[in-house]
Amino acid sequence: MVTLKEIAQECNVSATTVSNILNGKPKVSEETRLKVLDVVKRRGYQPNYIAQGLRNQKTRTIGIIAEDIAQFSTPGMIESIMAFCEEKGYRTIVQNLRLYARWQESWFNNEEAYRSVLEPALQELRSIKVDGLIYVAGHARIIHFFKEDLSMPAVMAYAYTDSPAVPAVVIEDEQGGYDIMKYVLSMGHRRIGIIGGRADNIHTKKRLLGAQKAMFEAQVLYNPDWVRYGAWDRDSGYEMAKPLIDAGVTAIFCMADRMAGGVYDYLEECGLKAGVDVSVAGFDNQDVAEYFRPALTTMALPLSEIGHKSAEILLKEIDGEWKAASGGTPVEIGVPCTLVVRKSVGKIEA
Amino acid sequence: MVTLKEIAQECNVSATTVSNILNGKPKVSEETRLKVLDVVKRRGYQPNYIAQGLRNQKTRTIGIIAEDIAQFSTPGMIESIMAFCEEKGYRTIVQNLRLYARWQESWFNNEEAYRSVLEPALQELRSIKVDGLIYVAGHARIIHFFKEDLSMPAVMAYAYTDSPAVPAVVIEDEQGGYDIMKYVLSMGHRRIGIIGGRADNIHTKKRLLGAQKAMFEAQVLYNPDWVRYGAWDRDSGYEMAKPLIDAGVTAIFCMADRMAGGVYDYLEECGLKAGVDVSVAGFDNQDVAEYFRPALTTMALPLSEIGHKSAEILLKEIDGEWKAASGGTPVEIGVPCTLVVRKSVGKIEA
DNA sequence: TTGTAGGCGTTATCAT
DNA sequence: ATGATAACGCCTACAA
Numbered sequence: 001m002v003t004l005k006e007i008a009q010e011c012n013v014s015a016t017t018v019s020n021i022l023n024g025k026p027k028v029s030e031e032t033r034l035k036v037l038d039v040v041k042r043r044g045y046q047p048n049y050i051a052q053g054l055r056n057q058k059t060r061t062i063g064i065i066a067e068d069i070a071q072f073s074t075p076g077m078i079e080s081i082m083a084f085c086e087e088k089g090y091r092t093i094v095q096n097l098r099l100y101a102r103w104q105e106s107w108f109n110n111e112e113a114y115r116s117v118l119e120p121a122l123q124e125l126r127s128i129k130v131d132g133l134i135y136v137a138g139h140a141r142i143i144h145f146f147k148e149d150l151s152m153p154a155v156m157a158y159a160y161t162d163s164p165a166v167p168a169v170v171i172e173d174e175q176g177g178y179d180i181m182k183y184v185l186s187m188g189h190r191r192i193g194i195i196g197g198r199a200d201n202i203h204t205k206k207r208l209l210g211a212q213k214a215m216f217e218a219q220v221l222y223n224p225d226w227v228r229y230g231a232w233d234r235d236s237g238y239e240m241a242k243p244l245i246d247a248g249v250t251a252i253f254c255m256a257d258r259m260a261g262g263v264y265d266y267l268e269e270c271g272l273k274a275g276v277d278v279s280v281a282g283f284d285n286q287d288v289a290e291y292f293r294p295a296l297t298t299m300a301l302p303l304s305e306i307g308h309k310s311a312e313i314l315l316k317e318i319d320g321e322w323k324a325a326s327g328g329t330p331v332e333i334g335v336p337c338t339l340v341v342r343k344s345v346g347k348i349e350a
Numbered sequence: 351m352v353t354l355k356e357i358a359q360e361c362n363v364s365a366t367t368v369s370n371i372l373n374g375k376p377k378v379s380e381e382t383r384l385k386v387l388d389v390v391k392r393r394g395y396q397p398n399y400i401a402q403g404l405r406n407q408k409t410r411t412i413g414i415i416a417e418d419i420a421q422f423s424t425p426g427m428i429e430s431i432m433a434f435c436e437e438k439g440y441r442t443i444v445q446n447l448r449l450y451a452r453w454q455e456s457w458f459n460n461e462e463a464y465r466s467v468l469e470p471a472l473q474e475l476r477s478i479k480v481d482g483l484i485y486v487a488g489h490a491r492i493i494h495f496f497k498e499d500l501s502m503p504a505v506m507a508y509a510y511t512d513s514p515a516v517p518a519v520v521i522e523d524e525q526g527g528y529d530i531m532k533y534v535l536s537m538g539h540r541r542i543g544i545i546g547g548r549a550d551n552i553h554t555k556k557r558l559l560g561a562q563k564a565m566f567e568a569q570v571l572y573n574p575d576w577v578r579y580g581a582w583d584r585d586s587g588y589e590m591a592k593p594l595i596d597a598g599v600t601a602i603f604c605m606a607d608r609m610a611g612g613v614y615d616y617l618e619e620c621g622l623k624a625g626v627d628v629s630v631a632g633f634d635n636q637d638v639a640e641y642f643r644p645a646l647t648t649m650a651l652p653l654s655e656i657g658h659k660s661a662e663i664l665l666k667e668i669d670g671e672w673k674a675a676s677g678g679t680p681v682e683i684g685v686p687c688t689l690v691v692r693k694s695v696g697k698i699e700a
Numbered sequence: 701t702t703g704t705a706g707g708c709g710t711t712a713t714c715a716t
Numbered sequence: 717a718t719g720a721t722a723a724c725g726c727c728t729a730c731a732a
Contacts, residue, residue: 398725400725402727404726405728
């Protein structure tokens with residue numbers, strides 16, 4: 001790599017002068033300026049960002065820590081974080097914790113294992129002297145690993161924090177559950193089954209709350225027997241479909257498109273038609289939803305908005321334009337989900 | 351961040367001594383060793399990787415440049431690259447070029463735009479002084495942007511190079527095309543349509559070649575009229591299905607699962623059943639394939655093997671155990687695709 | 701056994 | 717207008 005010093009030598013000037021020219025400092029003679037610029041171009045000199053950071057303690061670089069880039073929700077957020085940062089003249093760097101790839105779901109409550117992976121990633125970003133950090137979670141929960149001083153501005157994307165210093169940008173699960181249930185109700189359904197994710201999961205709880213609210217507003221009695229919990233996957237959907245169908249529901253709201261896939265499986269096995277005999281609604285709007293037959297009505301996750309918002313807030317923090325939460329309550333920014341109507345929820349006579 | 355110097359001060363020793371202790375150098379009194387180690391632990395000191403690299407010109411860090419992490423094939427490769435590197439004690443850092451997100455496909459032949467994005471990423475990695483680089487391409491083609499001195503070991507994943515210094519790890523498209531066509535033939539089909547990707551695409555050409563070979567071996571006449579080209583997407587599949595069905599094929603091999611989705615669409619529209627009236631085979635084994643009805647028979651991309659192999663080769667290069675290609679021919683490592691039999695190809699009487 | 705000096709690439713400060 | 721110096725955090729060679 002060509003260095004400043006080499007350029008300086010070749011031009012018979014000091015490194016300082018070259019640096020000044022490159023950084024647009026005023027007091028330089030036009031003559032030296034041109035000479036230096038010429039050599040810089042010819043030699044293809046590029047500054048070493050890291051050395052700059054070492055000196056300036058500012059890098060105009062944002063660190064992104066992803067819990068797992070293979071989680072379906074992650075690339076969309078990262079993409080929009082990067083787009084925004086780039087627009088604002090910030091570089092980005094990604095650290096991938098690979099949490100799910102390593103341990104499936106067994107890390108959720110294993111703080112020690114978790115930290116053994118998180119710490120090196122943080123250390124790497126601190127070493128690079130990134131100006132700020134966005135933590136992209138794989139699923140919503142309260143992450144309290146941010147208490148100790150991060151020594152840099154940070155934003156949590158897709159999960160909650162208990163630190164007032166770290167704003168959280170999350171999806172509005174409750175509104176999502178509300179909207180889709182309201183839609184199902186609007187199609188005339190009254191006996192509606194629900195297949196949630198794991199019962200203790202934040203997404204599950206909030207979506208359920210929203211759904212209940214919609215039912216309450218429509219004066220439809222909430223029947224706990226019609227609520228089942230799964231593990232977010234296709235098999236769970238299949239398994240939980242039976243009791244619900246047996247109970248005579250006319251529609252099933254699944255809190256994940258993939259679980260809806262399992263419901264389709266069960267329906268097919270019974271010779272029932274999704275969207276006709278039994279309506280199905282999903283959540284997530286994963287790519288698969290469009291390939292279901294009939295195509296799946298679902299809620300779209302506002303991934304790119306979350307990424308955008310997170311980056312926006314982080315840069316504000318960095319510029320000192322962000323007022324920390326007053327009174328020690330963590331700031332929480334909710335971004336709404338969007339209903340995507342396709343073909344899997346049919347209209348019925350009430 | 352706590353620094354070496356601070357630790358040294360607190361212990362009343364020199365930075366050298368602390369450094370020596372931390373790096374396991376021999377000549378240190380047990381007494382100072384314990385004292386220092388204690389303070390290191392208490393203050394939570396962590397070495398600055400970057401400063402180490404600045405000094406050592408070695409970081410035990412691998413840079414990954416992804417053309418777009420939102421390409422479906424990319425996370426799988428990155429995941430396995432990281433797993434392997436970590437196992438070998440290397441850290442990784444990702445740069446995402448976001449090529450498709452920026453420009454869809456219009457960058458393919460716009461070298462200037464391409465370089466304006468590639469260069470900063472390379473620069474960043476050079477600044478960090480990564481020990482090597484894996485470039486994860488979004489689709490196969492010959493990438494000749496590696497001629498100029500990269501000044502570090504590099505491996506190309508999922509695309510080809512024309513530089514003998516950069517080994518390429520690619521999928522065996524020809525074998526893939528061959529295997530799946532052979533399977534379709536084995537199910538009794540003789541009138542087989544093919545929907546390729548873009549006609550000038552390497553994947554398309556090689557898979558077609560393999561398919562032709564299988565047909566030749568089975569003594570089935572190759573009919574150019576039964577070969578159509580699409581744009582890898584669902585719409586193309588839909589569009590190209592009609593002429594093929596009209597021509598009376600009994601099976602269609604689509605070079606992308608998503609195009610197969612389009613074929614399913616057309617079939618449904620015609621009241622035809624995939625896998626019964628017309629068989630369909632895909633390629634890629636994307637997540638969607640399993641949700642098709644009937645589930646799609648397809649070729650699985652060896653993404654994790656490609657990542658693994660790429661990382662393996664790169665670390666060999668770094669350790670000087672990799673002999674560069676002799677005679678200026680680029681090295682090319684092919685990794686085979688795997689047939690995944692599901693339900694979309696039915697058996698028929700020949 | 702421990703410490704000093706120098707340098708990795710850059711820039712701010714303070715001369716000249 | 718230009719340059720010498722020091723410093724960012726770390727490590728290695730060499731000196732004490």
